Amino acid sequence: MQKLMSNSGLIDKVDRLRQWFRKSVAINNRVQVEATRVTLRRLVITAWLIVTLNIVYIIWFWGFQLGTATPATRLWIQLVGGAHAVCGVLLAVLGVMAHRINQRANAHRGDQAEKAEEADDRDARKALVLHGAMVTVALLLGAGLSVADQLVAANTTMFALISLACAMLSLMRPALTAALFLVVYAVLFFALPYTQPDPQLLAISRSHAFAATLVSLMASSMTWRQYVQATLLGWKVQSAHTALTAKQAELEYLATHDVLTGLLNRREFMRQLEHEQVRVVRQPAPTSLIMVDLDFFKKINDTYGHPAGDTVLVAVAGALAHAVRKSDVLARLGGEEFIVLLPNTDLAGAAKVAQKLLTQVRELPIPFTGQQLRVTSSFGVSCLAEGAEHTADALYAAADKALYLAKHSGRDRMELA
DSSP states (O other), X not given: OHHHHHHHHHHHHHHHHHHHHHHHHHHHHHHHHHHHHHHHHHHHHHHHHHHHHHHHHHIIIIIIISTTOOHHHHHHHHHHHHHHHHHHHHHHHHHHHHHHHHHHHHHHTTSOHHHHHHHHHHHHHHHHHHHHHHHHHHHHHHHHHHHHHTTTSSOOHHHHHHHHHHHHHOOOOHHHHHHHHHHHHHHHHHHGGXXXXXXXXXXXXXXXXXXXHHHHHHHXXXXXXXXXXXXXXXXXXXXXXXXXXXXHHHHHHHXXXXXXXXXXXXXXXXXXXXXXXHHHHHSOXXXXXXXXXXXXXXXXXXXXXXXXXXXHHHHHHHHHHHHSOTTSEEEEEETTEEEEEEETOOHHHHHHHHHHHHHHHHTOOEEETTEEEOOOEEEEEEEEOTTOOOOHHHHHHHHHHHHHHHHTTTSSSEXXX
């Protein structure tokens, strides 16, 4: 029994370890896309600096040192200059390619989401290849210089310095970093005997280079871990900001709109009515108001239930919204009452609009649980003539009075104030 429990615990640990590994791989793969973009921007600048340094070294070694070199140092000078020449050409080409990818990435930000995503995926793969290529070229430069230096001294300093610089500048997930660094170290390991015949000095150079590789891998891993943590934190902050912005937009919408119908609510309508009053003081023009009240709405609720009443309100709101002009302001006052503000509209124009809305509501089929509901409405219309000194409150009161008259004159009709 104890053995079975022990095996079960071991299986659980293995499963947790497998889940952790899969999660880490998924996170690293996701972060690598952004990390490569950041690294390419760094490497473009670094590449041109290194190319400039390559040119300086070539001029110095081949231009000034080669002519005065001794037989013992001539090959060393030729190899160092050659390594810088090859590295300079390769980094110049890779730097131009990386710069173009960076430019395309900036251009894709203004594209449509789907096209930008497809282009980003293609460029992300190219960018990762360029990323690895530029790091490999730099590491091979360090390895080549260290191989050449064996002709004059058992020295692997250049390999150590360049490896550490690549580890700090290049943001690459640990598996890829380890593969690149160890492959280049293997190249250095097998190349050193060609220029270092002394077994003891060869062993020292190999061990120093291996130590430099391990230190560089540790530095790269620490840099990567810090970048991943910072990136994940940035994503969380961005996600929280997006959620907060969406929530704020939702609250702003709820503060100004009726939840059921999606129309403006009473508070927002009154604010816009006051704004219209201020506007007509500066730019005199007639302003009209239409108040709408559904007839016998309580009977619908009592007969079919409140869901039917909600269905009627939504349908009527949609019909009114479809019929009014874009310049008009439509709102739900509350209950079964609606209101429409008509800027730059006199009483005759408002009456035409009201009659149109009245007909729309009367002829509106409202499907509910397999049957068609019908509803009528009463309208009160008022107008604030151009240059009149009446207030918005007076306009509202006049429309309400006209609506009251329509309700008590038989309903399903319109009355003018």
